[in-house]
Amino acid sequence: xxxxxxxxxxxxxxxxxxxxxxxxxxxxxxxxxxxxxxxxxxxxxxxxxxxxxxxxxxxxxxxxxxxxxxxxxxxxxxxxxxxxxxxxxxxxxxxxxxxxxxxxxxxxxxxxxxxxxxxxxxxxxxxxxxxxxxxxxxxxxxxxxxxxxxxxxxxxxxxxxxxxxxxxxxxxxxxxxxxxxxxxxxxxxxxxxxxxxxxxxxxxxxxxxxxxxxxxxxxxxxxxxxxxxxxxxxxxxxxxxxxxxxxxxxxxxxxxxxxxxxxxxxxxxxxxxxxxxxxxxxxxxxxxxxxxxxxxxxxxxxxxxxxxxxxxxxxxxxxxxxxxxxxxxxxxxxxxxxxxxxxxxxxxxxxxxxxxxxxxxxxxxxxxxxxxxxxxxxxxxxxxxxxxxxxxxxxxxxxxxxxxxxxxxxxxxxxxxxxx
Amino acid sequence: xxxxxxxxxxxxxxxxxxxxxxxxxxxxxxxxxxxxxxxxxxxxxxxxxxxxxxxxxxxxxxxxxxxxxxxxxxxxxxxxxxxxxxxxxxxxxxxxxxxxxxxxxxxxxxxxxxxxxxxxxxxxxxxxxxxxxxxxxxxxxxxxxxxxxxxxxxxxxxxxxxxxxxxxxxxxxxxxxxxxxxxxxxxxxxxxxxxxxxxxxxxxxxxxxxxxxxxxxxxxxxxxxxxxxxxxxxxxxxxxxxxxxxxxxxxxxxxxxxxxxxxxxxxxxxxxxxxxxxxxxxxxxxxxxxxxxxxxxxxxxxxxxxxxxxxxxxxxxxxxxxxxxxxxxxxxxxxxxxxxxxxxxxxxxxxxxxxxxxxxxxxxxxxxxxxxxxxxxxxxxxxxxxxxxxxxxxxxxxxxx
Numbered sequence: 001x002x003x004x005x006x007x008x009x010x011x012x013x014x015x016x017x018x019x020x021x022x023x024x025x026x027x028x029x030x031x032x033x034x035x036x037x038x039x040x041x042x043x044x045x046x047x048x049x050x051x052x053x054x055x056x057x058x059x060x061x062x063x064x065x066x067x068x069x070x071x072x073x074x075x076x077x078x079x080x081x082x083x084x085x086x087x088x089x090x091x092x093x094x095x096x097x098x099x100x101x102x103x104x105x106x107x108x109x110x111x112x113x114x115x116x117x118x119x120x121x122x123x124x125x126x127x128x129x130x131x132x133x134x135x136x137x138x139x140x141x142x143x144x145x146x147x148x149x150x151x152x153x154x155x156x157x158x159x160x161x162x163x164x165x166x167x168x169x170x171x172x173x174x175x176x177x178x179x180x181x182x183x184x185x186x187x188x189x190x191x192x193x194x195x196x197x198x199x200x201x202x203x204x205x206x207x208x209x210x211x212x213x214x215x216x217x218x219x220x221x222x223x224x225x226x227x228x229x230x231x232x233x234x235x236x237x238x239x240x241x242x243x244x245x246x247x248x249x250x251x252x253x254x255x256x257x258x259x260x261x262x263x264x265x266x267x268x269x270x271x272x273x274x275x276x277x278x279x280x281x282x283x284x285x286x287x288x289x290x291x292x293x294x295x296x297x298x299x300x301x302x303x304x305x306x307x308x309x310x311x312x313x314x315x316x317x318x319x320x321x322x323x324x325x326x327x328x329x330x331x332x333x334x335x336x337x338x339x340x341x342x343x344x345x346x347x348x349x350x351x352x353x354x355x356x357x358x359x360x361x362x363x364x365x366x367x368x369x370x371x372x373x374x375x376x377x378x379x380x381x382x383x384x385x386x387x388x389x390x391x392x393x394x395x396x397x398x399x400x401x402x403x404x405x406x407x408x409x410x411x412x413x414x415x416x417x418x419x420x
Numbered sequence: 421x422x423x424x425x426x427x428x429x430x431x432x433x434x435x436x437x438x439x440x441x442x443x444x445x446x447x448x449x450x451x452x453x454x455x456x457x458x459x460x461x462x463x464x465x466x467x468x469x470x471x472x473x474x475x476x477x478x479x480x481x482x483x484x485x486x487x488x489x490x491x492x493x494x495x496x497x498x499x500x501x502x503x504x505x506x507x508x509x510x511x512x513x514x515x516x517x518x519x520x521x522x523x524x525x526x527x528x529x530x531x532x533x534x535x536x537x538x539x540x541x542x543x544x545x546x547x548x549x550x551x552x553x554x555x556x557x558x559x560x561x562x563x564x565x566x567x568x569x570x571x572x573x574x575x576x577x578x579x580x581x582x583x584x585x586x587x588x589x590x591x592x593x594x595x596x597x598x599x600x601x602x603x604x605x606x607x608x609x610x611x612x613x614x615x616x617x618x619x620x621x622x623x624x625x626x627x628x629x630x631x632x633x634x635x636x637x638x639x640x641x642x643x644x645x646x647x648x649x650x651x652x653x654x655x656x657x658x659x660x661x662x663x664x665x666x667x668x669x670x671x672x673x674x675x676x677x678x679x680x681x682x683x684x685x686x687x688x689x690x691x692x693x694x695x696x697x698x699x700x701x702x703x704x705x706x707x708x709x710x711x712x713x714x715x716x717x718x719x720x721x722x723x724x725x726x727x728x729x730x731x732x733x734x735x736x737x738x739x740x741x742x743x744x745x746x747x748x749x750x751x752x753x754x755x756x757x758x759x760x761x762x763x764x765x766x767x768x769x770x771x772x773x774x775x776x777x778x779x780x781x782x783x784x785x786x787x788x789x790x791x792x793x794x795x796x797x798x799x800x801x802x803x804x805x806x807x808x809x810x811x812x813x814x815x816x817x818x819x820x821x
Contacts, residue, residue, distance in 0.1 A: 009611035012618075025635075029604075033611045052660055053643050065642040116779070135777070138754035144736040148656055148664060152681035153738035155746050157656070157666065159593040160582065166666045167679050167740045168656045170582040170592065172638035174600075179775075181603035186776030188610035189454055193429045193781050195617050202779035209757055209775035212746055216594035217475065219758075220487030222743035223770040224475040229743065230677070232593040236570055239474025239488060246570055247579065247589060254589055256574030301474055301481075337555070337566035339575035341589050344644035344651065347577050347634065352562040358631055370645040375632040376608035377557070379538075380623035381615050383608070 008034020009381040013191075016040060016093055017074060018102035018114075021048045021173070022207065023131035024070040025180035027101050030187070031073030032374065032383045038093070038399055039074045040081075043418055045392040055367075061392060068389045072362060072371065076390035077399035078420045085419045087113050092404050094123050098194075099187060101129045106141045116202045126200040127190045131183050135206035145207060150175030154211020159218060162233035178214060179207035235259070243302040245312050247341060248319035254341035255327050259302050261315040262336040268293035270334040280318045284311075360385040396420055428455025429781050433613070434803075436461060436516050437496070439525040440468045442569055442598025443553050443629055445492040447606045448523055452495035453774060453783040459519070459799055460498040461512065462792055465821050471792065477766045483792050484765045490789035494761065494771045499800065500793030505819045509534045514804045517544045520616075521609070525553040527564050538624035547622040549612050553605055557628025567629075569595030576633035577640055583653035597633045604632035661685050662707040663693070666740055667715050669723035678723045679740035682714060682730065692733040763788035796820055 011034035017027035018040050031037040039046070048070070049061035056063070077093075080086040090113060094100060100123075104114045109130070113119075116136065119128050130136050133145030134153075148169050151157045156174065157167040169175075183205040190201050212219075217239055218229040227240035236243040236259060244260035262271040263284070272293070275281035283289060296303065303311060319327060324340045331338035340346065348370070353359065358373040362385065374383035400406040400420065414420045433456040437448045440462075452458040462468045470489035477485050499515070502508050513536070516522055522541060524531060531537050531552065538550040552558055555567040555575075570591065573579050579591035605627045616622050634641065643649045651659075658664040661684060669678040684690045687703075694702035697717050702710055718726060723739045730737035739745065746752060747770065755777060758770045766788070774783045796815075800806045806814070814820055 009615040029607060033607070053639055053647065053649070055646050057647070065639045065646060069639050069642050120779070134751050135755055138751045140731075140751040143731045143738075144734065145738060146658070146661070146664070146683040146685060146736045148658070148666070148681045148683050149736045149738040152666065152679075152740040153749075155741050155743060156592065156594070157679075157681065157740045158742045158745075161593070161656075162584070162590070165584070166656060166668070167681075168582065168584065168666070170578055170596075170636075171651065171654045171657070171659070172578065172581050172636065172640055174596075174636060177636045177638070178600070178603070181600070181607070182775050184607045185450055185603050185610065186774065186778065188607055188614065189429055189450070189776075190778055190781070192610060192614050192617065193778075195614050196429075199780065201781065204777040204779070206751075206755065206775060209752060209755060212752065212757060213772060213775055214592075214594060214596065214599040215743060215746075215772075216599065217473070217488040217491070218594075218743040219746065219770065219772060220491045221475045222747060224477055224487045224766075225479070227475075229593070234588060234590040236593055236595070239476070241474060247574065247591065249588070254574070256571040256579065256591070258568065258571070332565045335566055337568050337571055339565075339567055339571040341574040341579050342577050343580050344577060344637075344640050347641070348644060352556060352560045353631070355560040356557055356628065356631070367646075369642065372634045372641050373631065375604045375627075375635050377626035377628075378608060378612060378623055379625070380621055381612065 006380065006382055008032070008383055009378065010035035013098040014038065014096060015099040015101060016097045018100070018104065019131060020103045021051060022133070022176055023101060023103040023180050023183060024048060025177060026129070026131060026183045028070050028073055029181065029184045030099060030101070032385065034381065035099070037074040038395070039071060039076050039390065040079050040090070040093070041076060041392065043078045043080055043420065068369070071389035073386055074390060075395035075398065076393055077396050078393035080419050081112050083419055085414070085417065089400070089404065089419070091122070094126060096403060097126065099127045099129065099191070101131065101183065101187065103131045106132055106136050120202065124200060125194060125198060127187055127194060127203065128200065129183050129187045129203040129205060131179055131205045133207045135209065136204045147173035147175040150179070150207040150211055153208045154214070155218065156211050156214045159215065159229055159231060161231040163231055167231060175207050175211050179205060179210040182210045182213070238302070241301055242304065244308060245315070248315055250319050250322060250324045250327055252323045255319060255324050256339045256341050257315065257331070258336060258338065260308070260311040263311045263315065264293055264296040264303055266297055267334065267336050268296060271336060274330065274334050275314065275318055278318070280314070282314055284314060362388045364388050393420065427781055430454050430456035433457070433521065434519045435459065435521040435523060436519040437523050439523045439553060441470055441525070442492065442595060443602050443605065444523055444525040446598070446602035447609060448496065449492055449494060450606045450774060453785055454781070458496040459515065459795070460493060460496050460790060461501050461515065462498060463500060463502045463821060464792060465502045465504060487766065487769065490763060490766060490769060491771055493789040494759070494785040495787055496790055497795035497799065498790035498792060499796050500820050502819060502821045503534055505817070505821070507814060507817065507819045509536065511814065511819060512536065513541070513544055515799065516541050518803050519545065520549065521613070522548060522550040523553070527554050527566060528552070528558045529564060547616060547620060549609065549616060549622045549625070551605060551609050551625040551627055553627040553629060555629050557631065558626040569598030572597040572629055572633060576630050577637045578633065581637065581640065581651060581653045584655045585653065589653065597629060600636055601629045601632040604635070656681070663711055663714055665711060667718040669718050669721050669726065672722070680718055680723045680726055680737060681740060682735065682737045684735065689735050693730065693735045696729050696733045696735065759785040761785060761788040764791060793820060
């Protein structure tokens with residue numbers, strides 16, 4: 001059992017975070033793991049403080065819920081990196097840092113002191129992670145990408161949406177999430193090597209390539225069968241085979257079932273029994289259907305054509321009759337891994353997450369705010385959501401005074417010059 | 421461990437990988453591709469589901485013929501072991517004795533029934549790191565619930581945000597969380613491994629997949645807890661930026677399903693888009709009308725050419741790439757994303773490498789996915805230390821089925 005004061009696994013380490021929305025989850029995850037993360041932002045505040053939504057819908061760099069979400073567990077120091085004095089302070093900050101995570105465009109990196117070779121030479125023990133849309137070099141390196149461009153170029157959008165209709169994306173940026181989370185993995189591989197050898201290195205992380213990892217089985221399907229999995233709408237495509245409907249309407253919302261609700265493959269028999277128990281299996285209890293569905297048990301290739309349509313109709317009619325909770329709990333009893341399609345309110349009211357003490361309350365000046373809790377429970381070195389996102393330059397005195405040894409007068413002078 | 425200097429980051433780290441499907445194999449793949457010895461422990465009696473899932477080479481189903489399984493299991497070894505066999509658990513524990521890490525992704529009752537919880541296995545290996553990755557975590561009222569990535573994206577709130585505006589929540593077309601939460605799990609595991617390297621202390625990691633997946637919903641939680649607002653899905657769209665959509669392009673040969681993502685986040689990008697189209701009125705057009713005008717324009721444009729023109733003008737734009745397109749993508753080729761590896765029964769096949777490039781110790785996919793039980797002799801004789809006689813005895817008894 002852990003105590004409340006136990007530190008996270010990265011507690012001995014310091015991170016300098018120079019990320020925009022592309023990579024700020026990466027710095028936060030390192031902070032979640034216990035590292036001291038110093039977000040370095042321009043004197044007027046980071047651009048991502050102006051991304052909505054805002055608390056009460058009032059645009060204010062201290063009230064951006066985007067900023068709050070991705071910058072808790074971080075400290076803030078302001079610094080103008082375009083000045084010589086700013087560059088000098090930045091170098092001194094890096095002298096005491098273990099990680100640098102940045103999202104600088106590749107063609108601007110050298111001018112800001114973020115060139116790979118220069119940093120390797122000046123800070124050989126640093127793990128320097130670059131998060132960019134396409135990677136630090138290569139033919140597309142200086143192209144721009146928003147989240148939608150990343151999900152398109154990485155292949156996720158071609159698998160998302162309905163046939164004949166426009167490809168879509170989740171309305172929560174998965175390109176940014178993927179690239180940040182995978183950048184943390186790359187940074188920690190490099191960090192482990194540094195623990196063994198004392199030597200740091202550069203981690204070159206591409207959003208496009210991170211999204212490429214979300215293709216499910218689409219890449220081997222092209223490689224092996226020469227078929228592009230497509231946009232399956234409310235369904236899925238496995239290995240080039242169209243699988244069944246996945247989301248069904250219940251009496252009070254939606255449930256995520258399996259393909260055909262589990263009426264093929266290993267769970268076919270018990271699913272038929274379940275429907276039959278409610279008197280809704282129709283002709284699926286016939287010998288003919290049993291034989292057909294038994295044949296799918298060994299290999300997970302879904303039924304097609306009229307059979308598929310029929311199975312789906314049975315499930316559609318069945319699900320409408322019951323609440324989400326009843327459907328899912330009964331499905332789970334027969335080992336069918338159904339789930340509820342949760343809305344935000346559902347999640348916050350969810351009994352299971354509450355029982356696991358998932359949600360965390362953080363203190364803001366004039367509010368208690370509920371945040372998602374730790375993304376893993378480590379028994380000896382817990383991940384903790386420790387404190388809210390910082391105000392602009394909130395930790396300048398700590399960073400420039402305590403860490404870099406500047407006097408109060410020097411700090412005042414830097415502020416007057418607009419450097420911090 | 422001694423800090424022996426080698427080019428393979430995890431040289432000397434051995435993992436007993438009991439996990440299956442996506443979450444688990446994709447976690448240990450990171451370690452395997454950077455030099456750890458990952459031993460998949462599987463059984464033909466209750467096969468890893470992905471070994472039974474397509475695509476199969478020549479469309480011939482077989483446990484050693486699935487591309488789905490293969491892609492997630494590069495650089496690994498495999499020992500077959502039937503944990504239902506009377507000797508199965510005892511043999512598994514003898515493997516764990518020689519391992520630094522145990523990974524598993526069953527519902528919690530499986531490891532409890534076998535007497536292979538973290539507490540049990542610590543008696544064999546006090547500095548063990550164990551990561552359990554059930555859908556809903558090791559505790560709580562839903563802990564015994566089963567699931568899959570395609571369902572978990574719904575349970576985590578991602579499907580709620582993945583739909584055409586005002587329509588049913590369809591979610592992504594992939595088992596999305598299977599390709600999301602492994603990065604969180606791997607981060608926790610690597611941080612714990614580094615802690616052990618520095619302090620000698622192992623630990624247990626209770627990784628509830630849903631709890632990690634909720635971190636992929638951006639501001640959805642805070643917009644509700646602070647503003648009381650339930651965010652809604654916008655198709656391809658963005659709450660603040662327009663144009664921000666996918667537009668159909670000209671057919672390529674017989675393929676009339678070619679699309680481009682065009683996004684504009686400021687006035688300069690809008691002006692650049694209007695300039696490329698030669699339609700200067702676009703900078704002052706109302707957004708619905710502008711969307712229609714762009715859609716009419718792109719329908720006659722070849723997607724790749726249009727992407728080049730827009731990007732060269734500074735507009736964030738990109739082709740909606742298919743799996744085939746990814747294999748031909750010059751940027752991914754430059755980065756060497758796909759590795760071609762020879763598999764004994766599947767032949768020369770493409771595998772995904774990690775998405776990051778390490779300058780000094782890059783990943784290396786050292787071999788194709790293992791056959792079921794391919795490394796039995798090595799694991800049971802060389803690692804566990806079974807004699808030839810004992811090995812044959814267990815083989816005959818069905819313990820290795």
